[in-house]
Amino acid sequence: MLGRASLAFCAAVSLTAMAFQAPARAAPEPGEAAFRALFKEMVEIDSSFDTGNCTTVTEKVAARMKAAGFPQANLHLFVPEGHPKAGALVAVYPGRDPKLKAVLMLGHIDVVNARRADWTRDPFTLIEEGGYFYARGVADMKAQDAIWADNLLRYQAEGYKPLRTIKMALTCGEEGLYLNGAKWLVDNQRELVDAGIALNEGGYGELDATGKYIDQTFQAAQKVVMSFTLETTNPGGHSSLPRPDNAIYSLARALDKLSKYDFPVQFIDANRGYFTKMAKILGGEEGAAMTAIVANPEDRAASDILNRSPAYHSMLRTTCVATLLSAGHAGNALPQRATATINCRVIPGVPTEEIQATLAKVIDDPDVKITAGRTYKPAAPAPVTDAVFGPAQRASAAVWPRVPMVPHMATGATDAVTLNAAGIPTYGISGIFRDPDGNGVHGLNERIRVRSVMEARKFLYRLVKAYADQAE
Structure with a gap:
């Protein structure tokens, strides 16, 4: 971990309280044309689960880095057995002091599926139009992936000699369909990806509806994803002879109870700091x-006042919600089985068993079987120290004067969950500013402002250097 001193969270800024004009467009950073070519190549390789291939992305990035002079010995390509399309790339840029823990740049290269018939433009052709880049993955998260690779190429070309080793891990599977590459690397190549700090997606800048800067978020924590299945069974029979113990009705009663239940408010440093400062x-x-x-x-x-906002409601507590239903086997037969998928977003540090026990208590029906699915080991968030937050705050202020950086807890989850559980402190920071509508992430016509990408490239280049040159 970089540093030991505790950080008092900085003041947060509401989305309506203040907005800042964009600074004048500075001269392009060195190597912008090469970066654009790299970004274009990565985006135009389909890496969605249904029609794409992550391995192709990693091979192309590695080839481009090798051609630019990055030593082959420092490029590590992995294709997990039985998963030929889920390739990962780890690149290592050695530091001067091998005893100091490395800085890891982490990014997933898989993207959500996209159907050409639904999109206005080809989702796998990078199009620049009206000040935006359009294509699947430009916002989530190939812009940041391309910046990570570009950072190493720039450092290599400059002959930069960092104090700490800098690593990059481009992985597949964060979106949940491919084999999860971050977990695979932790389990199979832990030494190669070990680090004192990992920088990941999750934190991003926020713009108002007119494009003015509001704040930049620093993801200090994120919720953990857990999945449970509720199942009811019954002998069934002919629909002309109804019986009181109907599997669908039993499941419906269980879901109705769950819909009316709120988990208690629970604070960790990230959400406590956020609400404390936002109050002022x-x-x-x-x-x-x-x-x-x-x-x-x-x-x-x-709680009732704050629950009016879905965002505040979720930031204050664990949430569990029904997301999928399946029941019955014929239109003229009593159901023999009914199931529901329950997706939970859990405050970090709470074990699966505790959530499952709460569901059982709320439903209070022994005939409803509750099975845990997707789970993670409970792990407290990585601590936010002066040595972690300070460099990010200073680098941000240098690029976006007067725009505050706001620590927060994300209600979603990323690969940081896996790394934090493995003892690799991981934080979300991108410097990429998004529009209020979310820029089509996971949806149609995904886009990101060209200016946002180029400013983030400037910011992350400096930020990684700041961490890599820390002595302790």
Whole structure:
């Protein structure tokens, strides 16, 4: 871990309280044309699960890096057995002091499926139009992936000699369909990806509807994804002879109970710091409710006020929601089986068994079988110290003066969950500013501002250097 001193979270800024004009467009960073070519190549290789291939992306990036002079010995390509399309690339840029832990740049290269018939433009052709890049993966997260590879190429060309070793891991499977490459590397190549700090997706800048800067988020924590299946069974029979113990009705009663249940408010440093500072910025009813809930997590009135916002509701507690249903086998037969998938987003550090026990208590029906599916080992978030937050805050201020950096807890999850559980402190920071509508991430016509990508390239180039040159 870089540094030991605790960090007091900086003041947050509400999305409506303040916005800042974009600074004047600076001269292009060195090597922009080469970066654009790299970015284009990565985006135009389909790496979705249904029609694509991650291995092709890693091979092309490795070949481009080798052609630019990056030593072959420092490029490690992996194709996990039985998963020929889930290739990963680890590149190593040696530091001057091998005793100091490395800085790891982590990124997933798989993207969500995209059907050409649904899109306005070809999802796997990089198109620059109206100040935006359009294509699947430009925002999630091939722009940052390309910046990571570009960083190493720039350092190599400059003859930069960092104090710490810098590593890059481009993996597949974060979107949940391919084999998860981050976990595979932790399990099979731990020494190669070990680091004192890992930088990942998750944190990004926020723009208002007019394109003005609001804040830049530093992902200090994120929720853990867990999945459970509820199942009810029954002998069934002919639909003309209904019976009281219907599998569908039993499952419906269980889901109704779950829909009315709120997990208790639970604080860790990230969401406590966020609500503490936001209270002072917002003021009014919401601000008072934030102050009250931090002082007393059981304050029901304060919770009711904040629950009006889905984002606040989720940031305050674990959530579990039904996402898939399946029941019956014929239109004229009583159902023999009914199942529901429950997707939970869990406050870091809470074990699977605790969530499963809570579901069982809420449903209170021994005939409803509850099975844990996708789970992770409980792990506390990586600590946010002065040595972690300070360099990011300073690098951000240098590129975007007056735009505050705001620590927060993400309600979703990334590969940081796997690395943190393995003892590799991982944080989300990209410097890529997004529009309020989310830029089509996981949806149609995904896009990102050209300016945002180029400014993030400038920011992340400097940020990685700042971490790599820390002595302790």
